Amino acid sequence: MPYKKLATASIKSTTGIIMQTYKIFENSSHKWYVIGRDPDKPESIIDTNQYLVVTKNNSLLMDPGGIELFAGMLATIIKLIPVEQISHIFASHQDPDIISSLGLWDQALPDATLHSPWIWEGFIRHFGMENIQYDPIPDKGSDLKLDHVNLQFFPAHYLHSSGNFNVYDPEAKILMSGDIGAAIEAVDSPMFVDNFDAHIPKMKMFHQRWMPSNEAKNDWVNRARALDIEMMCPQHGRIFKGDDVKRFLDWFEALPVGILQK
Numbered sequence: 001m002p003y004k005k006l007a008t009a010s011i012k013s014t015t016g017i018i019m020q021t022y023k024i025f026e027n028s029s030h031k032w033y034v035i036g037r038d039p040d041k042p043e044s045i046i047d048t049n050q051y052l053v054v055t056k057n058n059s060l061l062m063d064p065g066g067i068e069l070f071a072g073m074l075a076t077i078i079k080l081i082p083v084e085q086i087s088h089i090f091a092s093h094q095d096p097d098i099i100s101s102l103g104l105w106d107q108a109l110p111d112a113t114l115h116s117p118w119i120w121e122g123f124i125r126h127f128g129m130e131n132i133q134y135d136p137i138p139d140k141g142s143d144l145k146l147d148h149v150n151l152q153f154f155p156a157h158y159l160h161s162s163g164n165f166n167v168y169d170p171e172a173k174i175l176m177s178g179d180i181g182a183a184i185e186a187v188d189s190p191m192f193v194d195n196f197d198a199h200i201p202k203m204k205m206f207h208q209r210w211m212p213s214n215e216a217k218n219d220w221v222n223r224a225r226a227l228d229i230e231m232m233c234p235q236h237g238r239i240f241k242g243d244d245v246k247r248f249l250d251w252f253e254a255l256p257v258g259i260l261q262k
């Protein structure tokens with residue numbers, strides 16, 4: 001299907017923040033959106049991609065981002081769905097670029113549930129959590145049913161965080177891969193990989209420095225190969241489609257990680 005850039009991308013929000021929004025999947029049961037490329041981002045903050053799955057009456061907001069992004073995210077999402085439809089939040093791990101906005105979402109979504117690795121509960125609660133329920137994901141992973149859509153929390157430990165999950169949607173064939181597949185590049189970069197070889201230099205240092213374990217990496221590659229993936233969606237950089245997913249798995253398998261560049 002064509003990857004539709006939504007009208008919201010060109011509408012200036014009341015906060016003055018414009019974030020690009022793409023609908024990357026749609027069928028009769030659900031939709032996937034990516035929201036990213038924050039033009040107001042300070043130079044010294046890493047840019048992030050946020051993902052949203054919308055079903056009939058529910059919604060899962062994945063890796064909602066840093067505290068500085070909250071106003072732009074809220075302004076963007078309320079153009080798509082009523083805010084109270086965000087019934088579930090997912091945090092792949094404990095990093096501030098993933099979930100430091102939690103204390104603000106906690107005020108906006110008092111009845112939501114946060115799904116995050118069990119190991120990080122005592123840390124993530126430091127971001128502020130009075131109302132939202134914490135649903136700890138066990139190390140082996142778990143499932144989440146949103147209306148008639150089944151989503152899987154897919155283990156990705158040590159990639160890079162020691163407790164870390166991806167989200168796999170077998171119906172849409174989408175793997176939200178968190179920091180795996182991340183690239184560091186300009187805030188106005190395209191949302192999709194169009195030349196895999198040219199993309200490698202933007203990923204290499206990040207994966208070699210952030211990912212500590214070749215054993216964990218190769219275990220993840222083997223399990224990811226068993227999934228049917230049409231799109232792999234990282235939290236930084238660009239989305240991989242079709243054959244570029246396989247190219248990424250081959251490249252990542254061959255890459256030694258846990259290396260301190262001189």
Ligand SMILES: [Fe+2]
Nearest residue numbers: 093095160179
């Ligand atoms: Fe991270």
Ligand SMILES: [Fe+2]
Nearest residue numbers: 095097179235
């Ligand atoms: Fe990250």
